[in-house]
Amino acid sequence: MGETGKHRAGQATSSTRREVLRFASTVALGGVLPSLAVRPAAATPATMKSAIAAVIGDAKLNAGRVKLEIPPLVENGNTVACAVAVESPMSASDYVKAIHVFNEKNPQPNVISVKLGPRAGRPAIATRIRLSDTQTVTAIAEMSDGSFWSHSVNVVITLGACLEDPL
Amino acid sequence: MARALIKVSPNPKRGEVIEIKTLISHEMETGFRHTNTGTAIPRDIITTFVATYNGEEIFAAQLFPAIAANPFITFYTIAKESGTLEFRWTGDNGYTASEQVKIAVE
């Protein structure tokens, strides 16, 4: 964890990789441009499992009743259309309480958690998410009777050909 | 740029399930990026989005860094009565934004 070479006061402790990146930049605009070049620690399937466990406890996760729609092949992982729809009568006694979406490989396993109720009418949401890499995404619906249902989709992320500097 | 865009049918029929589309400008800085010199860029995201219908909560979402910039959320509700739909976003660094839309239910 020691520093090698010069460093500015207040800089984060550098790893060898960051040392290389520090000198790799040629941009005359100064050193404060954001870059995606340093890969942070990523979530793993195990992390996703424990994030799911945090929500469902030790309840059984049933497959079905949930439809997670994500394009199987995505042009850019920065903005991925993601829709979840659940089969439910949405009556006062039988409705979807919540929808949770998880991912496997982003730095963090949670994507969104939504609270619903009978007033929703249709138990469906759509949003746009970020996916860092080809991975599995899982949507879980929590029902008013305490049961949990899920659907998982594998998404392939392609990357653009020409790497670019930010601005 | 504190802009929000709401799209909802302004004159739904009573009891109709209506679609509400919301879009707000926000960079959703994940907290996982670094500058060219290795300094971490701190997280700055919208963390909560709540919709109320004449004061009653009809939708609530907890957002994480995995939500894309300029969060776009579509959801549904039953057009019960005329009134006001209010939307509130809150997030890191004291961020808040709100928007209101009136609907007239037949």
Add this chain to the structure above:
Amino acid sequence: MKRAAPVRSGQAFVGAAPRPAAGRVRLFVAATAAITLSSLSLAADIPLNERRSSYEAMSAASKAMQDDDSANPATLWVLDGEALWRAGAGAAGRACADCHGEAPQSMHAVAARYPAYDAKRQTPVDLEGRINICRVEQQQAAALRPESKELLALTAYLARQSRGLPIESNDDRLAPSIEAGRQLFQRRQGQLSLACAHCHDDHWGEKLAGISVPQGHPTGYPLYRLEWQGLGSLQRRLRNCMIGMRAESYAFGSLEFIALETYLMWRARGMPMESPAVRP
């Protein structure tokens, strides 16, 4: 490791703005001699009826994002642009609307014919340049910085007024700039010694790292690029291309970029505007 200086071809004019003007002047003078639009060479151009917007190669989800104003993040900038259009600015406290009225009427089809020739300055001016000329001269306000939120908002708002309309490029006075832009487009540059034309004229439609190579028509600018997660101008995109090719990019607002923009709009003449578009 510093990026190596671009391999220079025989031409004298390269790179960013503060450079000796002689080479650039030489190029423009050579290009000016009795050129009309009809005499521009069409060798190796994409046949007019084979031109395609990169919209067509996008995924259904991205197309849906562009087609629905309430889902297109660029709409947020358009709304901001509308507010700026109406807001008084500068020492004169004058709003764009004070002179130009309602943009849907006064700015109809304007963006579709930019860059346009400025007779007073005897040079083409692009939309961002025109906005700043008005700001400085008519509103006595400071010019807006390239890629600033305000400039992008105003450009998006104006470009939106041309959506669906065909790109127009039929001013003979633009011919020298178009020819200069064509030479830039066909010029090998950078570490890879690649010209824009190599990919976008000769190999469009083929795959590069899993992505279909577009023809590169500026039908949708300023656009929301998923890669940027924000709105950006054509010059920003060109800059990204050049850096991606490992060439030294031109500066924002440079003569080179304006020539390229003018050429690209001529190359896309007749194609419908999509601004503000969405692209991956």
